[in-house]
Amino acid sequence: MTVGTERDRGDIVRVLHAEDDAQLGALAGEFLERAGELSVTHVEDAACALDRLAAEEFECVVSDYDMPGMTGLEFLDAVREEYPDLPFILFTGKGSEEVASDAISKGVTDYLQKETGTEQYAVLANRIENAVDGYRTERELERRVDQLRESERRFRTLVSNLPGMVYRCANERGWPMTFVSDGAEELTGYTAAELKADAVNWEQDVIVEGERDDIWETVQAAVDAREPFQVEYEIRTADGERKWVWERGRGVFGNGELQALEGVITDVTEERELREELRRERDLTRQLLETSPVGIMVNELDGTYRLINDRALDILGTTREVALDRTYDDDEWALQTPDGEPLPAERTAFERLRSKAVGSSPGDDVHVEEILHSVVRDDGERLTVSVNGAPLYDDDGDMELLVFTVTVVDE
Structure with missing residues (x-):
């Protein structure tokens, strides 16, 4: 029954x-x-x-x-x-x-x-x-008690498996905590009980000096607008270790009044270091690109330009704004063979590389070398250039861009 x-x-x-x-x-x-x-x-x-x-x-x-x-x-x-x-x-x-x-x-x-x-x-x-x-x-x-217990069980399971810590705190300087998940100890070195006690002040003891006022102002602006907030800042753990954390939270309102703040804080030290490394690599690539003694052009697969370095602009006698508005076979280049004959599209360095690279993968040796083109600069001067090229692939191994170097023949 x-x-x-x-x-x-x-x-x-x-x-x-x-x-x-x-x-x-x-x-x-x-x-x-x-x-x-x-x-x-x-x-x-x-x-x-x-x-x-x-x-x-x-x-x-x-x-x-x-x-x-x-x-x-x-x-x-x-x-x-x-x-x-x-x-x-x-x-x-x-x-x-x-x-x-x-x-x-x-x-x-x-x-x-x-x-x-x-x-x-x-x-x-x-x-x-x-x-x-x-x-x-x-x-x-x-039934409702069982639902509440199940909801609490799921919440605790979720919280215990989240990276970092989940918290509830008052919206006042010091950020006094009323709830802290167990993940706080791995993140900060302080136990949940310590962070909920007056013995540890999140603002003064955890957040690194210099970050505190900016965090306060960001959170207050979001609370006033009743929107979520997110901040990234540096903390000092119980044993003095420095970490970068990312925090996302929002105000909890009841009867029109702010009751508390709730959110999650995770360790992003490795991610921040990786971003910094990538930024340095981008800066280095940019410096190498702009100081290269040869012209470098990067084309989309439809023939438009993604990037042109200063040396390529000097060779072609044009500006970046003008070049980025053209395609590799734009009439303004007036492409010809070194003998002065019109250059068929299939003989251009772009088309020869693209057709050769179709279906290729990053491990394949696909490139073109010393393809000669006669091109007209913006000042009307015609010159012969030598073009080398190779495809660039995305993270999935699909061809994404075509990269070319350009040098002037008998310059």
């Missing part, structure tokens, strides 16, 4: 009525269904009742006391063993105080003595509905 399933108020209540007098049981069922939103199933002894409970769903049991094979109290014991919270009402003509006392001690939900007349069934129907209302309320509360 499934008990305690979620139902809306006003649903029909299924009642199991154990009564050895078949005529009286049928009469009770008829009057109970008239008196309330009840559906009554009648059985003539406790053994049959237990079989029905195991096979079907009921929200209340009504039982007589004197029944063959098992008394109402023995039936109550059996029900409580399997269904400890199911409403059970003892409805009996045996009205001794001893029976009532035993029934209460065994966990009966209600006790009602049979009387003459049909009015008693209205009373019984009311007792059933009240008992089931309480039963449903308890089941709903249990």
Whole structure:
């Protein structure tokens, strides 16, 4: 039997009525269904009742006391063993105080003595509905408590697996913490308990001096705008180690008032060092590019220019703005062979390299060398250039760009 399933108020209540007098049981069922939103199933002894409970769903049991094979109290014991919270009402003509006392001690939900007349069934129907209302309320509360516990379990699992620390703090200088996840110790060297105590001031003891005012102003601006904030700053751990952290959080509001700040802080020291290394590499590449004694041009696969260094601009006698607005075969270049014949597109260094590189991968030796072109500078002078080229691939190994070097022949 499934008990305690979620139902809306006003649903029909299924009642199991154990009564050895078949005529009286049928009469009770008829009057109970008239008196309330009840559906009554009648059985003539406790053994049959237990079989029905195991096979079907009921929200209340009504039982007589004197029944063959098992008394109402023995039936109550059996029900409580399997269904400890199911409403059970003892409805009996045996009205001794001893029976009532035993029934209460065994966990009966209600006790009602049979009387003459049909009015008693209205009373019984009311007792059933009240008992089931309480039963449903308890089941709903249990369901919500289980949901809260599951939600808390999931939250703790999530928090424990997040890199860094999750926090809740007051929005005031010092950032006093009211909740800190266990990841704080690995990040800062301080335990969660220490960070929640007055012994550790996040602003003064953790954040490196020089960062504090900027962080405060950034957070306050975001809170005022009711938007998330993110800051990157340097901290000093409990043992004096310096780390860079990234923090993202937002204000928590209730009734229009700021209640706290919540967020997550992660260690980005390695990422910051990698970014700095990449920046240095970009700067070095830029310096090499601009100080190269040969012209360098980088083309998109559609023939437009991605990059041209200063030496290439000097050779072509043009400006970066003009060159970036052209393609490799732009009419302004007036491309010819060294013999003065028009240069077919398939013989240009660009097309020869692109067609050769189609389907290639980074491990392939794909390049073109010493392709001679006659080109017209912006000042009208025609000169012959030698072009070398090779493809550049993206992270997936697909051809992304074509890179060329240009030198003047017999300069």
